[in-house]
Amino acid sequence: xxxxxxxxxxxxxxxxxxxxxxxxxxxxxxxxxxxxxxxxxxxxxxxxxxxxxxxxxxxxxxxxxxxxxxxxxxxxxxxxxxxxxxxxxxxxxxxxxxxxxxxxxxxxxxxxxxxxxxxxxxxxxxxxxxxxxxxxxxxxxxxxxxxxxxxxxxxxxxxxxxxxxxxxxxxxxxxxxxxxxxxxxxxxxxxxxxxxxxxxxxxxxxxxxxxxxxxxxxxxxxxxxxxxxxxxxxxxxxxxxxxxxxxxxxxxxxxxxxxxxxxxxxxxxxxxxxxxxxxxxxxxxxxxxxxxxxxxxxxxxxxxxxxxxxxxxxxxxxxxxxxxxxxxxxxxxxxxxxxxxxxxxxxxxxxxxxxxxxxxxxxxxxxxxxxxxxxxxxxxxxxxxxxxxxxxxxxxxxxxxxxxxxxxxxxxxxxxxxxxxxxxxxxxxxxxxxxxxxxxxxxxxxxxxxxxxxxxxxxxxxxxxxxxxxxxxxxxxxxxxxxxxxxxxxxxxxxxxx
Numbered sequence: 001x002x003x004x005x006x007x008x009x010x011x012x013x014x015x016x017x018x019x020x021x022x023x024x025x026x027x028x029x030x031x032x033x034x035x036x037x038x039x040x041x042x043x044x045x046x047x048x049x050x051x052x053x054x055x056x057x058x059x060x061x062x063x064x065x066x067x068x069x070x071x072x073x074x075x076x077x078x079x080x081x082x083x084x085x086x087x088x089x090x091x092x093x094x095x096x097x098x099x100x101x102x103x104x105x106x107x108x109x110x111x112x113x114x115x116x117x118x119x120x121x122x123x124x125x126x127x128x129x130x131x132x133x134x135x136x137x138x139x140x141x142x143x144x145x146x147x148x149x150x151x152x153x154x155x156x157x158x159x160x161x162x163x164x165x166x167x168x169x170x171x172x173x174x175x176x177x178x179x180x181x182x183x184x185x186x187x188x189x190x191x192x193x194x195x196x197x198x199x200x201x202x203x204x205x206x207x208x209x210x211x212x213x214x215x216x217x218x219x220x221x222x223x224x225x226x227x228x229x230x231x232x233x234x235x236x237x238x239x240x241x242x243x244x245x246x247x248x249x250x251x252x253x254x255x256x257x258x259x260x261x262x263x264x265x266x267x268x269x270x271x272x273x274x275x276x277x278x279x280x281x282x283x284x285x286x287x288x289x290x291x292x293x294x295x296x297x298x299x300x301x302x303x304x305x306x307x308x309x310x311x312x313x314x315x316x317x318x319x320x321x322x323x324x325x326x327x328x329x330x331x332x333x334x335x336x337x338x339x340x341x342x343x344x345x346x347x348x349x350x351x352x353x354x355x356x357x358x359x360x361x362x363x364x365x366x367x368x369x370x371x372x373x374x375x376x377x378x379x380x381x382x383x384x385x386x387x388x389x390x391x392x393x394x395x396x397x398x399x400x401x402x403x404x405x406x407x408x409x410x411x412x413x414x415x416x417x418x419x420x421x422x423x424x425x426x427x428x429x430x431x432x433x434x435x436x437x438x439x440x441x442x443x444x445x446x447x448x449x450x451x452x453x454x455x456x457x458x459x460x461x462x463x464x465x466x467x468x469x470x471x472x473x474x475x476x477x478x479x480x481x482x483x484x485x486x487x488x489x490x491x492x493x494x495x496x497x498x
Contacts (some may be wrong), residue, residue: 004053006039008395010100012139013039016053016213017192021157024177026189028221032233032397032430035213037192041159042189045077047072058156068097076150080425082142082160083172083336086135091116093134094149119148123178139288140171147178158182159190162425164198168288168453176202193428196226208232233470242460243439245281245479254313257329257447258416260299263308269471271308274449276416281438281448283462285455286491291471292451293335296418299449300332301325312416326355333402333410335420335451341405348389348396349375352407382437399430400408406437416447423457435461449493455484467491 006014014036021027042048044055046064055062056375057073064070084093091112093312100108101114116130123146124392128137134145143163150158179189179202193199199206203221208229209216215232253429258276259362269291276282282345284292297303299310304320311317312328315399343351352375353360360371375389384396384403402422409417422438423431438461442448454456458465459479467475467490475490 001040001044002054002056004040004044004055006036007049007051009124011395013212014043014050016214017208017209017212018214019044019216021188021190023156023188024183025187025204026183026191026202026221028191028193028199029209030192030199030205030206030229031184031209032399034232035209037209039162039212040209041077041161041190041192044070044075044159046075050326056211061221061354071153071155074154074156075159076153076155076157077159078143078150078161078163080144081336082146084134084142084145086133088134089113090120090128090134090145090148091130094119094130094152095146096149098153115152116148120144120333122151123147124174124181125357136495140167140174143167144178155187157188157190161192162194163191164193171288172198176198188248194431196229199229200226234331243436245461245463257313258299259311259314259448261309261311263298263305263310264297265298265303266306267297269302269468270473271429272466272473274466276447276449278415278445278447279442280464281442281450281462283450283452283458283465284468285458285465285487286450286468286480288453288490290468292468293420295468296332296420296449296451299325300330302332326412326414329413329415330410330418331355331414332418333405333409333420333422336400336425337398337405337424338339342393342401344392344394346393348379348384348391348393348404349405349412351393352378352389352411355408355412355463374411375407378411381403381410382407383433397430398425399434399445402426402434407443410441414446418449420451421453423452423454424452428475434448455487459487 001017004014004017017040017042029037037364039048043050046067046069055064061211062073065424085096094116095112100111102108113130120126120128124429128141128144134142137145163175165177176321191364198204199221205223205353206216206219206221206229208216210233242493254277256275256277260272260274262271262273264271272295274282282297282350298305301317301320301322301324309316312330315328318324324330338344343354349372357366360367374387379385379389382403384400384407396404425435426434438448450458450462459482462479465477465479465482466473469491
């Protein structure tokens, strides 16, 4: 891809970007959210048409008029939000749009299942049954199905957008094994990730883009210092920096704003007790599937507990009621930001105001001017970019979309903020901004309950940490008393402690 440009109304998303990928290599594409990575891969996938530049495929200039045209050439894209149809079977998803048929009419289901099984075996996952509904699979298994769908087209180039975001360490190792198998067969991989340690492990070369422009092409992934890569991405030397936390105290002062007593859901997590005071950040650390997200969602009322209760300022909430939780002052920033936390077709203003619309009701009518003013004030408080709340939320980077979710709860005046993977899919520069925002909100009196798959993030932000393993709390301690190795030991082999 040479000199690729792409214009949207009022925005030059790509301004002469170059990308060169060789057969059999893992080429890592890096850049902050909003740098243009997503736009570039959508051009490569045929989903966007470039306004300038040339795409050359196997030595010949090509025009990718649609995703089908790209797929026919052997270019497949696996997006971070997997585009699978949950109600269809594994085999039906793998061959969706190019089903094996008789005379072009009757779908040959048995052949599709046989071929799907062979593809899954090639990827090292024969346990995934071709007849199972995709909706019954785990996130890691669904990702394997997406890879099998790409391979069903005799693909020569696979673009993987944040493929490890929802995976635990063992699943990441399996992903890397699959990538190595593909590249050994000559398949090229464009790998996008914000986890720089992964780039060093799996990558061959690196291209960095910033503000829609290429700032580095073909850097050696394993030899280029992390500091240099971060400086290229951000224009400044930014590392995994956390804001300074308040001086540690033996016991938090003040009455708990949130108290969880014996909360449990059968088959998901054992009884949990915790207290959260104003100004405090408590972290839940554990592997994917340890019950972390389920605990947050049960506290929020999105799941009904089988035992226990949740109290806010000493008042018990009605179990399984999101409305009761929100009215009591709870706000949730969910793990699946786009699917569960945002109205992707609406403006930033509506996404920020949606939980406070009654505040702008005037005799049964919505006061749009008051709504816009309040939303603008909320997003400015969090330095959301661009500083225009009327733009569609889908045009914002992941970090700024997350800020919009936080702004929603600030506008609502929430007392307890539940954060599930707050920096998932967010680049290093935007992470530092989000860390500072979360710490500032806590310093201003907000209580924060944080879930993250990244142990350094939990230890860097939280005042106290609860470590989870297989649905049980196995350890509690101030964050300063833990390190990454200790937490990993606990989540892998820990036994419950008081």
